[in-house]
Amino acid sequence: MTDTLDDPIYKTDALIAEDIDRYLEVHQHKTMLRFITCGSVDDGKSTLIGRLLYDSKMIFEDQLAALEADSKRVGTQGQQIDFALLVDGLAAEREQGITIDVAYRFFATEKRKFIVADTPGHEQYTRNMVTGASTADLAVILIDARKGVLTQTRRHSYLAHLIGIRNIVLAVNKMDLIGYDQAVYDGIVKDYAEFANGIGIRAFTPIPISGFMGDNITTVSANTPWYKGPALMEHLETVEVDQVSDQQKPFRMAVQWVNRPNLDFRGFSGQIATGTVKVGDAIRVLPSGKTSTISRIVTLDADLDEAVAGQSVTLCFADEVDCSRGDVIAASDNPPQSADQFEATIVWMADEEMLPGRPYWLKIGTQTVTATIQQPKYQVNVNTMEHLAAKTLELNAIGVANLSTDKQVVFEPYEANRTLGGFILIDKITNATVAAGMLHFSLRRAQNVHWQATDIGRDFHASLKNQKPAVLWFTGLSGAGKSTIANLVEKKLARMNRHTFLLDGDNVRHGLNKDLGFTDADRVENIRRVGEVAKLMTDAGLIVITAFISPFRAEREMVRQMMQPGEFIEVHIDTPLADAEARDVKGLYKKARSGELKNFTGIDSPYEAPEDPEIRIDTTGMTAEEAADAIVARIIP
Structure with a gap:
């Protein structure tokens, strides 16, 4: 018998294909939320993420079977599944019961897509938390209801706010272990609110949860009838990220590569950090200040008339303008600044202390220059927010200092542009990343002091x-x-x-x-x-x-x-x-x-x-x- 399109199997395949197409279409246009979980060690961050993955049905059957087997092997008490094992992938983490590295996980619900970073709780791994927070829109600060607000809670909250995260969820976890006591919960929220107000966090969303039992994770729990707010998942699905769209900011693109495949083509490749660019737009190349107009916007698939923030493109100029890796292409009438001396907040991430005056590589965007740091103006006490005198910065210390570079750097304040305001410092001998930082502003002397030319050289x-x-x-x-x-x-x-x-x-x-x-x-x-x-x-x-x-x-x-x-x-x-x-x-x-x-x-x-x-x-x-x-x-x- 000859198969025909009228056979039921073909109709079934067609319907399945339509369903897949509809799903992909809907999924493609969902908004994306990047968030981190942070707080002190053993506050339940990995368990919470595992519960979110499980409840959002993002676990395959073979993964679930392996998870159940691992849970039995590690001896999970009173629960068939240890949700933390979904995230704690490193062997050392499973053996020690802690998170060492930053673990990224993707999941989606009917309303939104998510990328979540599970960041370490131990103080010695604060550097990893900074890495996870650098691209996040929201932070879930977990607190063990039995312990209350700890030093690491304050440190992570301060860093999240410092890095520019304005959406904070205070997840008071392990409520089951205190009998869902509202008075304890209210006391923790009050303590945190006093601290948060002192560092500039004007609003946050408190939620009582139990990652272990699933209370207030995907649905509001009957165990907390006194709680009138949303479940965590509902909040994550509906929260509005209160940031100016990158596409609405002035055009900036750091040059990653000069694209010269032959003598007939010369373009400048990179990812657009902010703004939009169109063919015919007037641009300025910094730090040289040379100007031109965009003649082509080239991609792998085809030329574009317009490109927006987040897209990786190759830009061609109408004029032969000198432009190299590390330069920044910007809107001609609204360019960023260039300077070689700055005030910055520095988060020290190396075991060896910072040495003022020592040269480090400073990498900001695609620019790499030599930088030296002066003695800190002060170090921040994360418990009291007091400014302490300091001659140097040690592991996990946060301080404010002036720094100078050996050449002009194209920049914008971090609060206006993360790409051109955030930097890392790299040890020149070991090539290890030793610090992360945020530029505040350039120093006046950077503009006022110039090299005086002399006739006798x-x-x-x-x-x-x-x-x-x-x-x-x-x-x-x-x-x-x-x-x-x-x-x-x-x-x-x-x-x-x-x-x-x-x-x-x-x-x-x-x-x-x-x-x-x-x-x-x-x-x-x-x-x-x-x-x-x-x-x-x-x-x-x-x-x-x-x-x-x-x-x-x-x-x-x-x-x-x-x-x-x-x-x-x-x-x-x-x-x-x-x-x-x-x-x-x-x-x-x-x-x-x-x-x-x-x-x-x-x-x-x-x-x-x-x-x-x-x-x-x-x-x-x-x-x-x-x-x-x-x-x-x-x-x-």
Whole structure:
């Protein structure tokens, strides 16, 4: 028998196809809400998300079977399913019963689509919470009804508000464990309201819940007859995100890639951060300020007449305008600012403390520059919101500080534009992300202080002295012989009629750096200042010789970057710690070993030896005179 379209099976397939098409059509036009769950450890964040996934029927049968098996294996008490296991995917989390990483989950209801980030509760993983909150529209702050408002509750609330989340749900969880006591719930809400008002949270939605039992999650529970508000799911489905649409803001697009497949095409690719752009629109490229108009808006599928925020496109200009990765294309009549000095809030995310003056990579949008941070203006006490004096920032600390960059950065205040106002700091040596931050404004001196051009330049100064400027940067442990060898090198160069200047570590601490101690932060500032002085001296045409322990690679690299290519010559006076300590000419090692001298390099403060110095001197195999001769022979042809 021949199959025909009249057969029932074909009618069934057609109906199914229509149903799928209708579902996809409806699903495609649903609004999206991104939210996070946060709070202190063991407040029930993972259990809540697991319950939402389960109740919204986003779990397949095989997942459910595996979940039931895992729940039995971990010994869930009084409940067949441990909903937290739907989210706690890492083995370490299942073993410890905590969330370490940020777990993202997608689910949908008939009214809305959701992306939820389950963020860690432990204080040591606050950095992960910041990551999850950076793209969220709403935060669900969970509180264990038995414990009330804790320090981590305050910290996460402050961070959520700081990052720009204006929709806050206070989910008082584990109500079943306090017998659904309204008085306890009201007390927690009152305590939180007093704190929230102090940090600028003017409104929040409190909901009593039990993720374990399902109370007030998808439907209002009979166990809380005194509660007259919505269930959590109803609130998530209907809450209006109170933000100006990105499409209504001025046009901004950071250039990610210059698209040049052939000589006939040149475009600039990126994702539109805010606003809309049309063919024929006048644009401005920043920081150069060059202007042009849009000739084409190119996508993989076809050219567009108009593109909006969120779309990834390639823009072509009507004119040959210089534009590179990291530049920002903006509306010509309403461009963002450019500056190199800012005030910012910084959330420190590294185990090692922040070192003021140390250079870090600053990444903002597609721009990457070198940035140095000054000593914080203050650190925020998340319990009292008090501004505390601070010389540095430690793990999870939040502070306000000024920072400067080595070149102009295109930016907008974070509250106006997350893309051009939010940044991360990256350690130059380890490439680890050490902080996240939000720019407030540029400093007035960034606009008022300009480089003054002079007619007599560094080349003329060098030609007068008939020499090539250089910095001989001696580094090594205390007692290695840096000062002795540096002094001999200068004497030998002087006999050769070379114009030199010796900067010695002890000598500069009598004047230029007399205000600095020997903490890691002060050591960084010590080297930064010396580097700036050495740079001025090379501009004057001198051969500069420095003798400093300079224990950190990052600061030696910072000074190298200040100089012209080839002018920085790192000289490692390589002396084993035992030999340097045996000499102990100044008695410093003895004091350090006895505890009288703190932060002494090689004893209780680290020394990071050069990995690839231009010159290495092994003092165990030569005298100081021989070492000086070897150095001079290397630098003077």
